[in-house]
Amino acid sequence: MTSPENPNRPSVWTSIDGLAYGGDYNPEQWPEDIRLEDIELMKEAGVNLLSVGIFSWGLLEPTEGNYDFGWLDDVMDNLDGAGIKVALATATASPPAWLARKYPEILPVTAEGVRLERGSRRHYTPSSSVYRRYATAMTRVIAERYKDHPALALWHVDNELGCHVGEFHGEEDAAAFRTWLERRYGSIEALNEAWGTAFWSQHYASFAEIIPPGAAPTTLNPGQQLDFARFNSWAFIDYYRELLAVIREVTPNVPATTNFMVSSATKALDYFDWSKDMDVIANDHYLVAADPERDIELAFSADLTRGVAGGEPWILMEHSTSAVNWQPHNQPKMPGEMLRNSLTHVARGADAVMFFQWRQSTAGSEKFHSAMVPHGGRDTQVWRNVVDLGDALSRLEPVKGSRVESSVAIVFDYEAWWASELDSHPSNSLKYLDTMRAFHRSLYLRGITADFVHPSSDISGYDLILVCTLYAVTDAAAASITAAAAAGATVLISYFSGIVDEMDHVRLGGYPGAFRELLGLRSEEFHPLFPGTSVTLSDGTVFEPGTLGSVWSEHVHTAGDSTEVLATFTDYPLGDVPALTRRSVGTGSAWYLATLPDSNGIDALTARLVDEAGVTAVTEASTGVELVRRRATDGRSFLFAINHSPADVTVKADGGELLSGARFTGVVPAGAVAVIAED
Incomplete structure (x- = not known):
């Protein structure tokens, strides 16, 4: 089982026919007769992949050293008999009560010094040597027992690392943080320089003096905070690697992953960094029911997941069939929404659609979280939707691997996200994703797909590159962006970009430091805006009259005639100061945006940028339809047209419609999806 993209990496895709379909299966919650019924229902729904055993440690090892695998043996055998593959978990997502009671030092400690007790889940710190010892032992027992089982297709290592608790302040965490810092810097002098400890008498004479950033009289050292964020992300992936080493030793040819939580709301972990250790990227994604544009957020998160995956097919490991249980008001999904959600993920790169969970629980915190088999059983709309989705995915087998x-590239960096939202900045209203999401939304509405790329990756092949609030940037990344513009790309850089280096040291000489020469301008002072206030932008060649900017403004000076001023601020004290500029660079161009325009302004600017870059929509279509194209290595192309509107829409495309098996008529009914194998 090797990956066609990387022959040295085990692949899950070779063991599964077509697209994968299923969810988290928790048979330990159910008696034998229900488990047998589950097998028949899985066949009816077309399930071919299940995650098993995620929270089962307390049952597999009810007391220390005493194991009970009988029920799991039966489950694995029954699933294999039904032709269903298993993503088998290491069962380490929550330690059993006996372990936490015997070793309370494994429990997380908050910045305020509060120890988080058992009785919930994820109650451990990844830096605990005791917990790692027991977790690796449990992983080895499971791996040895099932290493040759024919149902085993994938290892599901732990679960949602970083969920609920993303940073740790216990004694062992502090010691691990100091060790990490010593490896990173080599000397205490280098750390003092990086953290700027000459300020506020924060100088350290040895690494032993350092503690994690916690409760303090006022704001903390930003370099320390940034490194602590890096450390916490590293601590989890280092823990993952320790379990992975056991898996590799016992089952070298079985792929492994853990489920990420890539979304617009999750920033604790650097998933681009983590991706190098995954055989396949897996992601959990949940909608916010109160968001009227949740389909656009879903597309954003799916595109970002694809970026983390380097463009390779990925697994949607969890989403919901309908309502969740953890929002203030847990609304069910609208008619057709579950199908649209699922196929949006597929359109944007997923080759697997899975849910939490298979059967809705009768007890526990998530008993009102929807599932594939709801409390009402088969005679429910949710179950009918589940069966319909299974049928739809079976018809999309030709899409697999495309x-x-x-x-279009959108530059994305978790470290820049962390750094840009530290305290003691010009504005607490500035959020890393605001401008990025605004441009992604505008592209989405135009039927243009964007890739998310890390600043260190190769961006040379893109026609349009959006660099939004890239507050912290390395010299190498800034040079790569500059080179892309010179080589012909249209590059837009937004406010609060290029301000500091990777250690949060300000680049001197005027903002936006790293991009000052590329843009042909400098900014002498920031003028952040109060919430609810705005600035008016001049009627120029881009924006319509009355366009407003929010969040940010600044005092920009152009440097020479090569920088065009396309719009200015009109309000005191920045009247006639540039708000939007453009400079020709080599065969490309570099644009600078000094505020966050309103939605009409973003749309007008997007139109100008895509026109200059020669970027066009996937195809022509009515408004309200989401358009994405996937292409196979043999040249076959598949157009996904997802109609989120309450009216029929027209789409210009010729070919066979895979879901219906008929010729595409050019019309996608209200709330429906068409997948066209294009002629």
Whole structure:
């Protein structure tokens, strides 16, 4: 089982026919007769992949050293008999009560010094040597027992690492943080320089003096905070690697992953860094029911997941069939929404659709979280939707392995996210994703797909590159962005970009430091805006009259005639100061945006940028339809047209419609999806 993309990496895709379909299966919650019924229902729904055993440690090892695998043996055998593959978990997502009672030092400690007790889940710190010892032992027992089982297709290592608790302040965490810092810097002098400890008498004479950033009289050292964020992300992936080493030793040819939580709301972990240790990227994604544009957020998160996956097919490991249980008001999904959600993920690169969970629980915190088999059983709309989705995915087998096409890149960096939202900045209202999401939304509405790329990756093949609030940037990444513009790309850089280096040291000489020469301008002072206030932008060649900017403004000076001023601020004290500029660079261009325009302004600017870059929509279509194209290595292309509107829409495309098996008529009914194998 090797990956066609990387022959040295085990692949899950070779063991599964077509697209994968299923969810988290928790048979330990149910008696034998229900488990047998589950097998028949799984066949009816077309399930071919299940995650098993995620929270089962307390049953597999009810007391220390005493194991009970009988029930799991039966489950694995029954699933294999039904032709269903298993993503088998290491069962380490929550330690059993006996372990936490015997070793309370494994429990997380907050910045305020509060120890988080058992009785919930994820009650351990990844830096605990005791917990790692027991977790690796449990992983080895499971791996040895099932290493040759024919149902085993994938290892599911732990679960949602970083969920609920993303940073740790116990004694062992502090010691691990100091060790990490010593490896990173080599000397205490280098750390003092990086953290700027000459300020506020924060100088350290040895690494032993350092503690994690916690409760303090006022704001903390930003370099320390940034490194602590890096450390916490590293601590989890280092823990993952320790379990992975056992898996590799016992089952070298079985792929492994853990489920990420890539979304617009999750920033604790650097998933681009983590991706190098995954055989396949897996992601959990949940909608916010109160968001009227949740389909656009879903597309954003799916595109970002594809970026983390380097464009390779990925697994949607969890989402919901309908309502969740953890929001203030847990609304069910609208008619057709579950199908649209699922196929949006597929359109944007997923080759697997899975849910939490298979059967809705009768007890526990998530008993009102929807599932594939709801409390009402088969005679429910949710179950009918589940069966319909299974049928739809079976018809999309030709799509498997194809890639999403895009000529637009959005530069994304978790470290820049962490750094840009530290305290003591010009504005607490500035959020890393605001401008990025605004441009992604505008592209989405135009039927243009964007890739998310890390600043260190190769961006040379893109026609349009959006660099939004890239507050912290390395010299190498800034040079790569500059080179892309010179080589012909249209590059837009937004406010609060290029301000500091990777250690949060300000680049001197005027903002936006790293991009000052590329843009042909400098900014002498920031003018952040109060919440609810705005600035008016001049009627120029881009924006319509009355366009407003929010969040940010600044005092920009152009440097020479090569920088065009396309719009200015009109309000005191920045009247006639540039708000939008453009400079020709080599065969490309570099644009600077000094505020966050309103939605009409973003749309007008997007139109100008895509026109200059020669970027066009996937195809022509009515408004309200989401368009994405996937293309196979043999040249076959598949157009996904997802109609989120309450009216029929027209789409210009020729070919066979895979879901219906008929010729595409050019119309996608209200709330429906069409997948066209294009002629």
